Structure formats: C-alpha cells, structure tokens
Amino acid sequence: MAEGGPWRDKSDDERVPRNSCLHSRHSLVQCEKASVETGTIMNCLGYGSHIRKARRDAFREHDRLQSARVPGTLIITTGSKAEGLTRLFESDTDQLYVVRSIICLEGGVYAERLPRGTIVFTLNTDMCYHGHCRLHLQERHGTIIPTLIRDALCEDENGQVLLSSTLYFDLNNKVDLGKVRHERAGPSRPRSYGPWHIDNVHSIRCHCPGILLRWAERSRYWPPPDIVHKVVRMGAFVTPVGFKGSKYQHVEWRICFNTGENELMSSLNNTQVYVYVILKMVVKDVLKPVKKEITSYTVKNIVLWLVENNPQAQFNESSLLYWLREGLEQLRTAISKIQLPYYMIPERNLMAACGLDEGQKRTWVNTITDMMNEGSYTLLRLPRIRKAILSHPEPLLWYNKKRVEFELLHLKLMNRLIPFIQCMDENGVVKESDPMLQAIKSRRDELLRKVRKRMNWEGSRLNDLNEINVLMLM
CATH class of the missing domain: 3.30.460 (Beta Polymerase; domain 2)
Structure with a gap:
C-alpha cells in the first residue's frame, strides 16, 4: 500500500485494466467498444474537454x-x-x-x-x-x-x-x-x-x-x-x-483546499472526468440521498484516490467502463465500512457522522452490487445517459451543437454584463448600449427561435422563449 493511498495494491501496479465480469475476448472487445461509445455520449451531453x-x-x-x-x-x-x-x-x-x-x-x-x-x-x-x-x-x-x-x-x-x-x-x-x-x-x-x-x-x-x-x-x-x-x-x-x-x-x-482541488480536477483526462460525472449521476439519480449522507464531494475524493493510485496510461477511452466499475466498488466500500479518507488529509474520514443507518447502508450496497454486475447496462439507470442512448443520433447532435454555442454565448454575456451593472435600472435592465452585448443577444435569440421551431416540428407545444432559455442552461 502506497503512503496515503488506502486502495492501492503494489502487486497490481503494472496490470492491464480488464472488466472482471468479462469471460471472453469477444466480451472484452464489446466492453471496449461500449466504453468508446459512452465517451462519445458524454461529449454530446456537454462534458467534452472544449466546453469544460x-x-x-x-x-x-x-x-x-x-x-x-x-x-x-x-x-x-x-x-x-x-x-x-x-x-x-x-x-x-x-x-x-x-x-x-x-x-x-x-x-x-x-x-x-x-x-x-x-x-x-x-x-x-x-x-x-x-x-x-x-x-x-x-x-x-x-x-x-x-x-x-x-x-x-x-x-x-x-x-x-x-x-x-x-x-x-x-x-x-x-x-x-x-x-x-x-x-x-x-x-x-x-x-x-x-x-x-x-x-x-x-x-x-x-x-x-x-x-x-x-x-x-x-x-x-x-x-x-x-x-x-x-x-x-x-x-x-x-x-x-x-x-x-x-x-x-x-x-x-x-x-479546505478549494483552489488546489480546482487545479487537480482541471488536470484530469476525459476518461477520468467521465467516470467522475457518471458516479455523481449514480449518487443523484439511483441512490438519491435525502440528508446528504453521500455527496458529490464524496465521489470527487473516490476519483482522486483512484487516479493517484493507478498508472495514467490505463485511463483511456476504451477502459471507461472498467474504471466506472472500479469507482462503484470504491463507493460500495466507503458505504459498507463508513470510511473514506479525505484526499488532502487522509486522517479525516469523510463518512464520519454521515448519518447513514444500517438499513439504508444495506440497500445502497445491494444496489451498487447489482450495478457492478450489469456491466454497460447500468448506464440505462441514469436518465440523462439513457435518453441520449435512446435518442436518434441526428437530433441529438443537432441540439448539442446549438446548445453548446448557446451556452458559450451566455458565458460571454455573464462577464460582459459586469461592467454595466452600475448602469442597470431598478428592474435590472442595462441602460448602456454596447455593440458586443447586442450581437450576443441577437445570436442568442436566433438560436432560441431555431430550437423552438425544431421542437414544434417534432411535436412539442412549448413556445415560451424564456422557458426554453432556462431549460437549455440546466
């Protein structure tokens, strides 16, 4: 066990990741293919390196x-x-x-x-x-x-x-x-x-x-x-x-080490980020903690330990589902033992005083075990990924392209407005005229109208542009 690394086994340092539920070369190839496809879906959902x-x-x-x-x-x-x-x-x-x-x-x-x-x-x-x-x-x-x-x-x-x-x-x-x-x-x-x-x-x-x-x-x-x-x-x-x-x-x-953790998370590669995001979805959409017994921060620490304790070359696009299973196993262990060392100060147990009772612990351990045995099918438990898998590729790609541009415009607008805050009236309306602001808003409104038109063509009755604006940023 490496110093400070509670889940590392030195005898496995050079091993090649392989899904423990696989029993044949064909299954391994299928798992690697599913990993690559999952990475593509995560990119479409707005988790790619460019938008990050x-x-x-x-x-x-x-x-x-x-x-x-x-x-x-x-x-x-x-x-x-x-x-x-x-x-x-x-x-x-x-x-x-x-x-x-x-x-x-x-x-x-x-x-x-x-x-x-x-x-x-x-x-x-x-x-x-x-x-x-x-x-x-x-x-x-x-x-x-x-x-x-x-x-x-x-x-x-x-x-x-x-x-x-x-x-x-x-x-x-x-x-x-x-x-x-x-x-x-x-x-x-x-x-x-x-x-x-x-x-x-x-x-x-x-x-x-x-x-x-x-x-x-x-x-x-x-x-x-x-x-x-x-x-x-x-x-x-x-x-x-x-x-x-x-x-x-x-x-x-x-x-706390907030700025340092920001830097660490920024240095993760795509596979590591996707594992983190999917594990957060598991906590939110499958386990559904009511009193924050498990949080996104719990998941973040699991991923940081996982990445620190394994050779970086093994985190590639074809091994995503393998590392997802490893992450689920570490999450299950943390819940079962009520023990998770804080990445920056390992002596601190992040699960201490989490308030998790025995009944809830058994339920979550059994649920995670089932997910680990389901292989790639476990992704169907997650609403956002399931919708993307079931969606026709063309509408998904079209909407993703529009949504990414729309979000980039809003990020520019967010910072462009700050110098003009002093010029707002009591209703929050910017009085100052700015060509860049007008150009950003014009393109934003054009995208909103295009999305509404596509939605209506596909059968949606939603016409309120303000509501569509909020939904595209959620």
Whole structure:
C-alpha cells in the first residue's frame, strides 16, 4: 500500500485494466467498444474537454471581474462550475468570499513578513477532529480589528481569544442577499436569483505548509510534480463549520483546499472526468440521498484516490467502463465500512457522522452490487445517459451543437454584463448600449427561435422563449 493511498495494491501496479465480469475476448472487445461509445455520449451531453475549458475560463474571468468590484475581498468560484462540469443553471454556483486582510497560520509559521495591518490567527488543531481547527488571535501592534471580526471573538476554556465560526457565519450572513434565501448548508447560506442558485461561503486564507507538504510527499502516479508544486503554492482556506457532533463545533473551522482541488480536477483526462460525472449521476439519480449522507464531494475524493493510485496510461477511452466499475466498488466500500479518507488529509474520514443507518447502508450496497454486475447496462439507470442512448443520433447532435454555442454565448454575456451593472435600472435592465452585448443577444435569440421551431416540428407545444432559455442552461 502506497503512503496515503488506502486502495492501492503494489502487486497490481503494472496490470492491464480488464472488466472482471468479462469471460471472453469477444466480451472484452464489446466492453471496449461500449466504453468508446459512452465517451462519445458524454461529449454530446456537454462534458467534452472544449466546453469544460470554456466554462472554467469564463468563471475565472468572472471571479476576476467580481473581485475588482468588491475592495478587500477575493471571490473564488469552486465546485462543479470551476471544474467546468455543469451549465449555468444546472447546479449551484459555489463561491468563496475571502477577506484579503485576514490570514491564519500553521504553528511554527511566523507573521513578520506579512503586510502591516494584517489580522493574524494561529491554526490550532489540538482537541479537534482531523481536518478541523480553532483560530487563536495573535496580538500584533498597530492592527485595527474590524467590527465584523471583533464581534465574532470569544474566549476558550483557558481564557485565550479565538474566532467563533458560528458568530462569524451569522455576522457575515445578516445581509439579505438574493431574492430567496435557503436553510444553512454546512459553511454556506444558499440563495437564489430565479433559476440561478448560489452558495456563498465566507472563508479565511490559511497558510499551512506542513499539511500540504505531507500531501505532496506521498508516493503516487498522479498528479505530476508541476501540478503538485502548484497545489502546494495555492495554500488553503478555513471555512466556518465545525465537526458534526463536536461539543465545540461553534468555535471549530474546517480546513479546505478549494483552489488546489480546482487545479487537480482541471488536470484530469476525459476518461477520468467521465467516470467522475457518471458516479455523481449514480449518487443523484439511483441512490438519491435525502440528508446528504453521500455527496458529490464524496465521489470527487473516490476519483482522486483512484487516479493517484493507478498508472495514467490505463485511463483511456476504451477502459471507461472498467474504471466506472472500479469507482462503484470504491463507493460500495466507503458505504459498507463508513470510511473514506479525505484526499488532502487522509486522517479525516469523510463518512464520519454521515448519518447513514444500517438499513439504508444495506440497500445502497445491494444496489451498487447489482450495478457492478450489469456491466454497460447500468448506464440505462441514469436518465440523462439513457435518453441520449435512446435518442436518434441526428437530433441529438443537432441540439448539442446549438446548445453548446448557446451556452458559450451566455458565458460571454455573464462577464460582459459586469461592467454595466452600475448602469442597470431598478428592474435590472442595462441602460448602456454596447455593440458586443447586442450581437450576443441577437445570436442568442436566433438560436432560441431555431430550437423552438425544431421542437414544434417534432411535436412539442412549448413556445415560451424564456422557458426554453432556462431549460437549455440546466
């Protein structure tokens, strides 16, 4: 077993992937052919490398423009939007709001070189579950503590001043942002603007070289050294949420590596990405957790371990279904044992306190076992893939081409509008005339009319262009 790699068997390092349910050369060829065809379908569904890159680039630019409008705050998109794996309205947009003038430092890291006026906390992991910490305030002469921070300070059992995660969350979420606000979800307060759902997390930069170096020094096949170095340089963040069940969770913070994980996900190849997306579909459409016993983040960690522990040449277009089965097996193991090491800090068990009862565990284990035995037929359990398989190729390809262009236009529109936000009236209408905006909107409306015409020709009665607009971005 490689250091930090709980699912790696060194005796299998050089093995060639083959589906364990196959019993003949003919079956192997059929499986490889089905893998290639599945990859083609995933590309048609909007998961190809070109559109993924366009989405990632658009949201990086969006972060840059938004951060420039909010002095003292860095805005970072994370999750599926930063990974380029979802359309604008397909899932929540996860954003970190990071105050530039605050930082927490791992023990033994000194603050002398930080700019004067920076508020410094010491990251203390004593008495906390793995991957969590407390933030103790460091006294620095000449530092003015803003009201938002001062009001979130409290004392621990030893009289030391620390930052309360609960108070910090509440103070940062007092402002009524968004037309609809939802119940707190971990460190975030979800809100909605029509079809656009946003999860904002107010976080603090964290410099923890010791933790990151332990991750970097693991024996691995992936990521390559340049990506490892880049992830280490990106550092970490702490978010205001304690370990579930801890009596001190109101003063505990979770250590996260959002920007580093964005970089890792961007370096996956198509086969690895498709396995990740399909496993997420399995969780959402087949297992259907009600209380987030399993999340997309669970799946992400399974895939990261899978990729780290296996030779990269084995992840090719003809082995997709093999690796999907491997991913299902790891998911089944995580559920069965209630154990999944966090990729960045393996001592932290992502399944701890997941709330999964024995009955649900048995049901999910049996379901996943059935899926593993079904081979390529398991894809028919997933609505989006099943519809694509059953669709006639020509309409699917035609619509995919129009939808990709439509989404690219909306990504451009999203960022093009930011400089004109100050020119909007009370109804959100842009007063400023801009030739590029007009050209984007004109082409968007033309595509909408073409899609509506095709839909009506094929028997649909949907005529509302606004509704079609939302559906094409979900």
